[in-house]
Amino acid sequence: MPSRTPLPRPMHRLDYTKLTEAQIGAALAPVIKSGPAHASPLSDEFVGQTLKIVTDKALTLDYRFTSNSQLTVSENGAKAVAAGYGALTQDDICFFTHLIPGTLRGYAVVIDKPTRRTTVFEVWFGGFTDKREVMREIYVGYVEKAGAEAPKDRHVTTNRAEGKGWYWKQDNGWETIDYWSTIAYTHWVELSRKSEMGFSAPADYLQINEDYYIYTRTECEFSGSFTIYVADLNRAEQVGMRLGFDWGDALDYYVFRGKGEWLGQIAQFEKLGDVAGGALTPNPNSTGQAGSAAAPTAKGARAVYRPARTMERLSKEEVAAVKTSVFAGRLGAGNGTGGMGLHALPAQAFLVGKSFTLRYDSGLVMDYKVSKTDELQWRKNGGAWTTAIYQAFEPAPGVILFGHLLEGEPNRDGHSIVVDFDAGLVTCFNGYLNGPYIANEAQARTLFGVVEMEGINTPLYKRHQRTWDLVGRAITWNYSPTVSSMHLYSTPSTTSWIIFTAAGAGGLEWSGPGDFVKIRDELYFAYWLEEACNGTLGTIVINMRTMHDAGIGYHCGKNGGLSMSTVGALGRHAGKFDVKRFFDSSRKA
Amino acid sequence: MSEESKSTRRSFLKGGAIVVAPLATIGVPAAAALAGDGDRDKLARLQDEKAIRDLHASWLRQVNSGNYAAAARLYADDKASCALAGIASVAADQDAEGLEFARDGKHASATYAAHIEVETAIAPDHTLAQMLHAQGEGMVRTSEQRMLKADYVRTPDGGWAIAKLDFQRA
Numbered sequence: 188m189p190s191r192t193p194l195p196r197p198m199h200r201l202d203y204t205k206l207t208e209a210q211i212g213a214a215l216a217p218v219i220k221s222g223p224a225h226a227s228p229l230s231d232e233f234v235g236q237t238l239k240i241v242t243d244k245a246l247t248l249d250y251r252f253t254s255n256s257q258l259t260v261s262e263n264g265a266k267a268v269a270a271g272y273g274a275l276t277q278d279d280i281c282f283f284t285h286l287i288p289g290t291l292r293g294y295a296v297v298i299d300k301p302t303r304r305t306t307v308f309e310v311w312f313g314g315f316t317d318k319r320e321v322m323r324e325i326y327v328g329y330v331e332k333a334g335a336e337a338p339k340d341r342h343v344t345t346n347r348a349e350g351k352g353w354y355w356k357q358d359n360g361w362e363t364i365d366y367w368s369t370i371a372y373t374h375w376v377e378l379s380r381k382s383e384m385g386f387s388a389p390a391d392y393l394q395i396n397e398d399y400y401i402y403t404r405t406e407c408e409f410s411g412s413f414t415i416y417v418a419d420l421n422r423a424e425q426v427g428m429r430l431g432f433d434w435g436d437a438l439d440y441y442v443f444r445g446k447g448e449w450l451g452q453i454a455q456f457e458k459l460g461d462v463a464g465g466a467l468t469p470n471p472n473s474t475g476q477a478g479s480a481a482a483p484t485a486k487g488a489r490a491v492y493r494p495a496r497t498m499e500r501l502s503k504e505e506v507a508a509v510k511t512s513v514f515a516g517r518l519g520a521g522n523g524t525g526g527m528g529l530h531a532l533p534a535q536a537f538l539v540g541k542s543f544t545l546r547y548d549s550g551l552v553m554d555y556k557v558s559k560t561d562e563l564q565w566r567k568n569g570g571a572w573t574t575a576i577y578q579a580f581e582p583a584p585g586v587i588l589f590g591h592l593l594e595g596e597p598n599r600d601g602h603s604i605v606v607d608f609d610a611g612l613v614t615c616f617n618g619y620l621n622g623p624y625i626a627n628e629a630q631a632r633t634l635f636g637v638v639e640m641e642g643i644n645t646p647l648y649k650r651h652q653r654t655w656d657l658v659g660r661a662i663t664w665n666y667s668p669t670v671s672s673m674h675l676y677s678t679p680s681t682t683s684w685i686i687f688t689a690a691g692a693g694g695l696e697w698s699g700p701g702d703f704v705k706i707r708d709e710l711y712f713a714y715w716l717e718e719a720c721n722g723t724l725g726t727i728v729i730n731m732r733t734m735h736d737a738g739i740g741y742h743c744g745k746n747g748g749l750s751m752s753t754v755g756a757l758g759r760h761a762g763k764f765d766v767k768r769f770f771d772s773s774r775k776a
Numbered sequence: 777m778s779e780e781s782k783s784t785r786r787s788f789l790k791g792g793a794i795v796v797a798p799l800a801t802i803g804v805p806a807a808a809a810l811a812g813d814g815d816r817d818k819l820a821r822l823q824d825e826k827a828i829r830d831l832h833a834s835w836l837r838q839v840n841s842g843n844y845a846a847a848a849r850l851y852a853d854d855k856a857s858c859a860l861a862g863i864a865s866v867a868a869d870q871d872a873e874g875l876e877f878a879r880d881g882k883h884a885s886a887t888y889a890a891h892i893e894v895e896t897a898i899a900p901d902h903t904l905a906q907m908l909h910a911q912g913e914g915m916v917r918t919s920e921q922r923m924l925k926a927d928y929v930r931t932p933d934g935g936w937a938i939a940k941l942d943f944q945r946a
Binding site for chain 2: 467468469470472473475476490491492494497526527666667669670672684686688689694695697717720721723742746
């Protein structure tokens with residue numbers, strides 16, 4: 188059963204044990220015999236029956252169910268073997284799972300009794316570089332019935348699940364929010380562990396009928412665990428199974444029932460009438476796709492984004508040595524947000540001729556003298572003046588976003604700053620390097636403060652505030668004709684980003700820490716932080732009235748060095764999930 | 777679809793396909809380009825012009841349909857196909873600006889105005905690009921005006937093959 192102990196570090200910071208096949212096999216041996224754990228009573232739906240499942244990929248499974256926890260199974264006519272199993276039913280849907288003795292494999296089977304249509308998920312360990320990552324292959328088919336024709340239709344992959352959000356509470360007490368964000372990925376939040384962040388993983392979505400859908404999630408780049416359930420969309424009920432090793436290497440193999448809530452539906456961007464779905468096929472030539480099952484036709488193949496193992500990593504010495512590139516070009520290669528500035532707002536001369544002080548509550552005092560549209564002088568805490576390249580944008584009248592590097596700072600800081608010159612308030616996302624995990628990975632702190640300048644009535648008490656206004660929202664961002672994404676602000680501390688396919692469907696998805704500050708009504712300063720994933724800090728001012736953002740990227744890599752770059756995109760509001768209430772600290776699980 | 781209707785086609789095909797208007801007429805009057813004397817030479821030259829016109833049209837048909845294997849059979853050697861590397865699509869909206877024959881009678885060249893789309897991979901150094909590439913996408917297209925310079929060589933059987941294609945900056 189799942190551990191509800193909060194993780195010692197966020198999921199993307201854990202060092203998952205490289206389990207060997209022998210270790211995995213030893214852990215599986217007892218549950219192969221006993222079957223999965225369960226909190227609810229197992230179904231006796233199949234007891235005393237035999238069942239033959241025929242699939243379109245020529246896999247046949249012959250079952251004999253000797254009790255509600257023991258069966259024999261023959262794969263493709265081979266000698267039958269005995270194994271433990273667990274079954275749960277949900278009206279007309281029967282779900283059961285078992286493992287195969289002497290192997291690292293098993294099955295999860297979904298049968299729609301009235302139609303006999305069946306989907307079999309073969310699951311196995313050892314198929315990827317990390318042996319602990321569960322692989323899956325999907326077989327659609329049917330239950331053979333003597334004297335009856337095979338059903339013509341099958342369960343189908345579809346985009347009709349795309350864009351839905353669910354709260355689930357399993358019978359074992361485990362609570363999650365599952366965003367069915369794309370046709371091939373999912374984003375989930377472990378409420379039971381009080382997780383501040385949500386995470387993204389490859390998923391499958393198959394439609395059984397108008398009411399029932401099959402969902403799977405493989406936590407690639409994390410524990411590698413596999414979750415599958417059948418969801419009754421109208422009743423918000425689920426039956427399913429989890430298989431895998433948790434962060435402490437304890438084996439989870441259990442079936443569950445759950446009840447939940449529908450949390451909303453965001454927009455889809457495929458053409459009307461397009462209901463195509465299915466896992467994305469891997470591009471073997473792409474970064475991170477070269478592992479096993481990368482060939483599009485390989486068993487278990489699908490596109491998986493694997494930033495944790497593809498991120499370029501620099502030492503502190505290398506970070507200290509890299510050159511800088513500040514607003515070198517909106518399409519400049521190697522600047523961490525290259526290609527993300529084509530739709531940027533024009534740079535503004537608003538600051539030219541102004542001298543002002545940004546006094547932050549942290550104690551930091553930054554003085555500025557601005558002489559040109561791209562050059563300013565700054566000094567920190569009354570120190571020496573330093574000349575820096577900057578750019579400024581005006582995402583709303585009187586609100587200026589500007590950014591510059593702090594040359595000479597030991598952690599090579601960069602400031603992305605929003606100043607409301609009408610209100611006299613400032614918020615700074617202070618990017619810096621040499622964090623505790625990866626030296627060239629940007630870290631961020633949020634600084635609140637005030638502006639001191641002639642003509643400004645500097646507030647004593649008022650400050651910009653963090654906001655949950657964006658929590659649950661999804662906004663598409665079109666950076667250039669060929670580069671778009673959709674942000675999903677899934678928790679008060681998470682920005683998730685979704686890549687569209689050529690057909691306009693949501694495709695791959697990833698996520699990182701986020702922070703969100705309200706500047707004015709419908710005007711927000713937000714960041715996404717690509718921790719363990721390229722290391723970029725992306726900062727944007729989101730204007731919900733114009734649906735245009737203005738942004739600044741901060742990145743350190745071998746190719747582009749330490750860079751600050753322009754970000755800008757045209758937005759579309761894709762909708763909002765009703766999730767804020769789940770993140771209230773007073774909420775009881 | 778007729779060759780003429782293809783010649784006005786401006787749509788771009790994805791994945792390296794090429795759309796090019798076929799040669800409608802040879803810009804240089806045949807008689808003026810004649811190097812030999814007598815009716816037999818004139819006839820031979822007119823036949824060569826027609827052969828090259830047909831060759832160019834055939835090449836257009838094959839690349840229009842994405843049949844690069846068939847297009848390759850029109851090349852004298854593999855080098856000619858290299859000119860297409862990185863070019864996602866081409867639209868030629870004018871006739872050949874010239875067709876010239878070498879004095880040896882074994883080589884010819886023609887120039888065509890062309891509008892091409894160059895497909896460049898977004899550098900995979902930021903997250904969106906990496907994810908696009910993982911999805912099999914992540915290419916940026918830019919349009920450019922070019923001159924297509926085509927060199928032809930006579931084949932042993934007396935026909936013509938494409939010896940070289942060069943998309944020169946206009």
